Amino acid sequence: MSAPLTIPRWADVVLVPLVSVASAFLVAGLVVLFIGEDPLSVTRILLQGSLGSGEGLGFTLFYATNFIFTGLAVAVAFHAGLFNIGGEGQATLGGLGIALALLNLGFLPGFLLIPVGILAAAAFGAAWAFVPGYLQARRGSHIVITTIMFNWLATVLMVYLLGNVLRETGSMSLETRAFPEASHVPALHEFLGLFGVAIPTSQLNLTLLVALAACVAVWLLIYRSRLGFAIRTVGANPTAAAYAGISATRVTVIAMSVSGALAGGLAVNELMGYQHRLLLDFTAGYGFIGIAVALMGRAHPVGIVFASILFGMLYQGGAELAFEKPAITRDMIVVIGGVLILFAGALDGLFRRLVAGALTRRPRAVEA
Amino acid sequence: MNPAIELIKIDKSFGPVHANRAVDLRVERGTIHGIVGENGAGKSTLMSILYGFYEADSGEIRVNGEPVRIRSSADAIEAGIGMVHQHFMLVETLTVLENVMLGAEGGALLARGTARVRAELRRLSDDYGLVIDPDAEVGDLSVGLQQRVEIIKALYRGADILILDEPTAVLTPPEAEALFGLLRALRAQGKTVILITHKLHEIMAITDRVSVMRRGEMVAHLNTASTSPPELAEAMVGRRVLLRVEKGARAPGAPLLEVEGLSVADMLGVFRVQDVSFQVRAGEIVGIAGVAGNGQSELLEAIAGMRPVAAGTIRFEGRELAAEDRDPHELRRRGLLHVPExxxxxxxxxxxxxxxxxxxxxxxxxxxxxxxxxxxxxxxxxxxxxxxxxxxxxxxxxxxxxxxxxxxxxxxxxxxxxxxGPKVLLIGQPTRGVDIGAIEFIHRRLVELRDAGVGILLVSVELEEVMSLSDRILVLCGGRLTGERRPDGTDERDLGLLMAGVEDAA
Known part of the structure; x- marks a missing residue:
C-alpha cells in the first residue's frame, strides 16, 4: 500500500516520458556496448540517419505518419476502455478498400480519386473493427481476443484475394496492378517542386497532413464533443455511464469503428502515398507499434505525434545503422524498440513513482 | 505516565492545499479518543501521517513518549499502531484465519503459523469477546464481522493503539452497538483507541476525550463528559448548527410517481424487490427505511430506468411508463431526476x-x-x-x-x-459520508424542494434521517414492503421491528 500519486501535469506529460526514453536509451546503450560497439557513435549514426539529412528526415516523417494513424486508432479505443490490438488487420482491410475503389472507379474525375480512396480505407477499416466491437458489446466476446483473430483473418483473406482474385494478370507476385495516376497522393518533394522549392526525394507524402488533421479531429472528438464525453465516461466509469443513460453498447461499437477507420490511414500512407498498388503484408507491424505509441503518448494526440516521431527516428535511423554497422543487425533495432516500449509503456508506473518521489521529497522532513 | 500518542506541530501540504496546520494531539493511554471534523478538515490526513501513508512536512510524532519516525505502515505496526480502514483490506476468498495470517505467515510452511494464529484467535475471543469462526470464508461474513476481522488483524500484529476510520458508516445499529462493546472491552484491557467519526452521538456515547478539527487545524480538545453535541457541532463548523430539520406541515398534491406491483430481479434472476406498491405525491417526501441490502438500491435503480422491471407498472405524472420510456436519459428529460446512492x-x-x-x-x-x-x-x-x-x-x-x-x-x-428543476427526485443516501454543516444544508434544500411541490423518494440507512425528513415512511425488508408509518406515529423500535421483517398486523 502506498499513498496515491499526485504529480503536476507538466511532470506527467513531459518529465515522465523524457525520463523513460532517456533510461531506455541508456539500457540500449549498454546492450550496444555488450556486442562490442561504441554507443556514442551508434547514437550519432542513429540521429544523423534520421534527422541529419533532408532525405533521412523525410523517411522519418513518412514512418511517423504511419505511427500517428495507428497510435490514434489505439488511443480512441483506449478512451472507451477498449484495447484494440487489431490495427494490423484493420489497416489491411483499409488497403483492400483502397484497391477495390481505385481499381474499379477509375472512370471518376481524377480529383475525386484521392478522397474516394481515403474514404474507402476508412470505411473498410471501420467495418473490420465494427465486428469485434459489436461482438464485445452484444455478446461479451473479449475485444483483445477477437481483434487478434481478426488480424489473422485479414492476412488469410488478403493472401486468398491477391492470389486468386486481385492479382495483376500475368504477374507472378502477389500484388495488384498500379492504381490510376490521379489517385497517387503527391510526394512532398514533388508537391513543393510545383512551387519551385526543392527538397530531397523521399517517400514522405501529403498523407502526413491528413494524419495531422486526424490528430486535430481526434482531439476535438475526444475532449470537446458529446460523443467523446460519452466515450470517456464509458471508459472511465461504466456504471456512471449507465446512470447517465449513455448506451455502452453504442459507444463501444462507435469507438471501435472510429478506431478502425483511423487504422485505415496507415493504408492510405503506404499504398496511395508510396506503393501505388496493393501488396501483401504492407502493414509490417505498424499496427502493433501503434499500441506503444498510444501508451507513450498518453492517448493524447499531441503526445502521439511526439511518440510517432520518436519511433519514426528509430525506424529510419535504425535502417541507416544496420547499413553502417554490420554488427548491429535489424534485429538489434527491434531490441532497442522493444526496450523503448518496455520502458515507456510497461514501466510507466515505475517512472511516475520515481518522478513523484523526486518532486515531493523535501529537505524539511519529520525530525526523527 | 507518558501519553500513548503525542503529535507535535504536525504540518502537511498537498500543493496549494494546507491539509494539516501545526496540529497538536495528545492521546492518553487506555482511553477512547474521538476525532471529529467536517470532511476535508484534515482528520484523514492526520491519521494517514500517523499510520505512515504520508510523511509530515514538519512536526514530531511520539509514541509512549519516544520520538519515532513513521515512514510506512510497517513502521506504524512496529510502533504498535494498528488501523481499521473504512474500506476493508481483506481477501474475500480466504478464510478468517488466512486473512489474519496474511503477511505474518512465519516461515515457508504454514502449519506452525496456522497453529499460532488459531491459539491467538482463541485468546482474543477470551479476552475481548471477539468471537469469530476462524475457518469461515471472509466473503461470506456480514460487514460487521468483516470489520471484526480487521480489528483482530491489527491486534494480532501487536497493536496497542487502534485507529478506526468511520467504523460505523457501514454498520447496522445493532452491529455498531456490538462494536462499541468491543471497544470498551479493549479500553478495559489498557488498549488505546482513536475513533474518527462524523456522528456526534457516537462521540458522546463512547469516547473519553474528543478533539475537533476544522480546516486543517485543531480547534478544541474537550472532555466528552463536559461537552454536548451542539457545542461540538459549533466547534466543527465554526458557527451555530441546527441538528434538527425544521419542517412545516404541507398538504401533498396530486400523485406524481405511482409504483404498482413492482418486482425487480438481479442478474442472477433472484428477486430483489417483490410486489412493491406506493405513491409519491407532489410536495411530499416519502422515506424508505431498511437495513442496507434489502432491495433499496434495486428499487431506486429500477425506477430511474437503470434496471429492467420484472413485473409491475410505474406511472409518472399519471401516465404509465412504457418499457422504451424507462431509460435514464428519457426520464431525466421528463423531470424524474436521480441522486444515486x-x-x-x-x-x-x-x-x-x-x-x-x-x-x-x-x-x-x-x-x-x-x-x-x-x-x-x-x-x-x-x-x-x-x-x-x-x-x-x-x-x-x-x-x-x-x-x-x-x-x-x-x-x-x-x-x-x-x-x-425536478418534478420527482429520487435520492439515495443523501448524506452518507457527508459532514454536519453539509448535512444541514442538504436537508434544508430537500425540504425547500418539497415545499416547492417536488415529490421526493428518499432512501437512507440512517433511521434518524428518514424519520426527520419524511412525511411518510415505508419500510423495506427482503425486497417487500413490511409497513407504512407517519413519522409522528412511530419510533426507532417500531421501525426496527418492521426492518427486521415483522410484518404489520394491521
Whole structure:
C-alpha cells in the first residue's frame, strides 16, 4: 500500500516520458556496448540517419505518419476502455478498400480519386473493427481476443484475394496492378517542386497532413464533443455511464469503428502515398507499434505525434545503422524498440513513482 | 505516565492545499479518543501521517513518549499502531484465519503459523469477546464481522493503539452497538483507541476525550463528559448548527410517481424487490427505511430506468411508463431526476474535471453546445455558479472530481440534479459520508424542494434521517414492503421491528 500519486501535469506529460526514453536509451546503450560497439557513435549514426539529412528526415516523417494513424486508432479505443490490438488487420482491410475503389472507379474525375480512396480505407477499416466491437458489446466476446483473430483473418483473406482474385494478370507476385495516376497522393518533394522549392526525394507524402488533421479531429472528438464525453465516461466509469443513460453498447461499437477507420490511414500512407498498388503484408507491424505509441503518448494526440516521431527516428535511423554497422543487425533495432516500449509503456508506473518521489521529497522532513 | 500518542506541530501540504496546520494531539493511554471534523478538515490526513501513508512536512510524532519516525505502515505496526480502514483490506476468498495470517505467515510452511494464529484467535475471543469462526470464508461474513476481522488483524500484529476510520458508516445499529462493546472491552484491557467519526452521538456515547478539527487545524480538545453535541457541532463548523430539520406541515398534491406491483430481479434472476406498491405525491417526501441490502438500491435503480422491471407498472405524472420510456436519459428529460446512492461509483466520474462530472447526463443541454461541440467555457461557468450557491469547497470547476471531499462531491451531484428543476427526485443516501454543516444544508434544500411541490423518494440507512425528513415512511425488508408509518406515529423500535421483517398486523 502506498499513498496515491499526485504529480503536476507538466511532470506527467513531459518529465515522465523524457525520463523513460532517456533510461531506455541508456539500457540500449549498454546492450550496444555488450556486442562490442561504441554507443556514442551508434547514437550519432542513429540521429544523423534520421534527422541529419533532408532525405533521412523525410523517411522519418513518412514512418511517423504511419505511427500517428495507428497510435490514434489505439488511443480512441483506449478512451472507451477498449484495447484494440487489431490495427494490423484493420489497416489491411483499409488497403483492400483502397484497391477495390481505385481499381474499379477509375472512370471518376481524377480529383475525386484521392478522397474516394481515403474514404474507402476508412470505411473498410471501420467495418473490420465494427465486428469485434459489436461482438464485445452484444455478446461479451473479449475485444483483445477477437481483434487478434481478426488480424489473422485479414492476412488469410488478403493472401486468398491477391492470389486468386486481385492479382495483376500475368504477374507472378502477389500484388495488384498500379492504381490510376490521379489517385497517387503527391510526394512532398514533388508537391513543393510545383512551387519551385526543392527538397530531397523521399517517400514522405501529403498523407502526413491528413494524419495531422486526424490528430486535430481526434482531439476535438475526444475532449470537446458529446460523443467523446460519452466515450470517456464509458471508459472511465461504466456504471456512471449507465446512470447517465449513455448506451455502452453504442459507444463501444462507435469507438471501435472510429478506431478502425483511423487504422485505415496507415493504408492510405503506404499504398496511395508510396506503393501505388496493393501488396501483401504492407502493414509490417505498424499496427502493433501503434499500441506503444498510444501508451507513450498518453492517448493524447499531441503526445502521439511526439511518440510517432520518436519511433519514426528509430525506424529510419535504425535502417541507416544496420547499413553502417554490420554488427548491429535489424534485429538489434527491434531490441532497442522493444526496450523503448518496455520502458515507456510497461514501466510507466515505475517512472511516475520515481518522478513523484523526486518532486515531493523535501529537505524539511519529520525530525526523527 | 507518558501519553500513548503525542503529535507535535504536525504540518502537511498537498500543493496549494494546507491539509494539516501545526496540529497538536495528545492521546492518553487506555482511553477512547474521538476525532471529529467536517470532511476535508484534515482528520484523514492526520491519521494517514500517523499510520505512515504520508510523511509530515514538519512536526514530531511520539509514541509512549519516544520520538519515532513513521515512514510506512510497517513502521506504524512496529510502533504498535494498528488501523481499521473504512474500506476493508481483506481477501474475500480466504478464510478468517488466512486473512489474519496474511503477511505474518512465519516461515515457508504454514502449519506452525496456522497453529499460532488459531491459539491467538482463541485468546482474543477470551479476552475481548471477539468471537469469530476462524475457518469461515471472509466473503461470506456480514460487514460487521468483516470489520471484526480487521480489528483482530491489527491486534494480532501487536497493536496497542487502534485507529478506526468511520467504523460505523457501514454498520447496522445493532452491529455498531456490538462494536462499541468491543471497544470498551479493549479500553478495559489498557488498549488505546482513536475513533474518527462524523456522528456526534457516537462521540458522546463512547469516547473519553474528543478533539475537533476544522480546516486543517485543531480547534478544541474537550472532555466528552463536559461537552454536548451542539457545542461540538459549533466547534466543527465554526458557527451555530441546527441538528434538527425544521419542517412545516404541507398538504401533498396530486400523485406524481405511482409504483404498482413492482418486482425487480438481479442478474442472477433472484428477486430483489417483490410486489412493491406506493405513491409519491407532489410536495411530499416519502422515506424508505431498511437495513442496507434489502432491495433499496434495486428499487431506486429500477425506477430511474437503470434496471429492467420484472413485473409491475410505474406511472409518472399519471401516465404509465412504457418499457422504451424507462431509460435514464428519457426520464431525466421528463423531470424524474436521480441522486444515486453511491456518488463515486455512479454519480460522478472521478477522473473527470469537476465541470465534466457536473454535466453527466446533461451533455445534450443546448446551453452547453457550441455547434457540434461542447462549450467548456459555459460548462465551467455553470458549475462555478452552482458551486457558489451550494458552497462547494474549493470552488474550482476545473479541479479533478476525485480531489473533492465526499461532502463536496455530494454537493456537486445535488446541484447538478436539483438545479434542473425536478418534478420527482429520487435520492439515495443523501448524506452518507457527508459532514454536519453539509448535512444541514442538504436537508434544508430537500425540504425547500418539497415545499416547492417536488415529490421526493428518499432512501437512507440512517433511521434518524428518514424519520426527520419524511412525511411518510415505508419500510423495506427482503425486497417487500413490511409497513407504512407517519413519522409522528412511530419510533426507532417500531421501525426496527418492521426492518427486521415483522410484518404489520394491521
Amino acid at each position: 453511491d456518488r463515486l461509483r455512479m454519480g460522478l466520474v472521478p477522473q473527470f474535471e469537476a465541470f465534466e462530472s457536473a454535466a453527466l447526463g446533461f451533455t445534450d443541454d443546448p446551453a452547453f453546445a457550441r455547434g457540434p461541440l461542447l462549450d467548456h467555457g459555459r460548462m465551467v461557468e455553470d458549475l462555478a455558479a452552482k458551486m457558489e450557491k451550494y458552497d462547494v469547497r474549493p470552488p474550482s470547476p476545473r479541479l479533478k472530481t476525485s480531489l473533492f471531499s465526499g461532502g463536496n462531491q455530494q454537493k456537486i451531484v445535488l446541484a447538478r440534479e436539483i438545479e434542473r
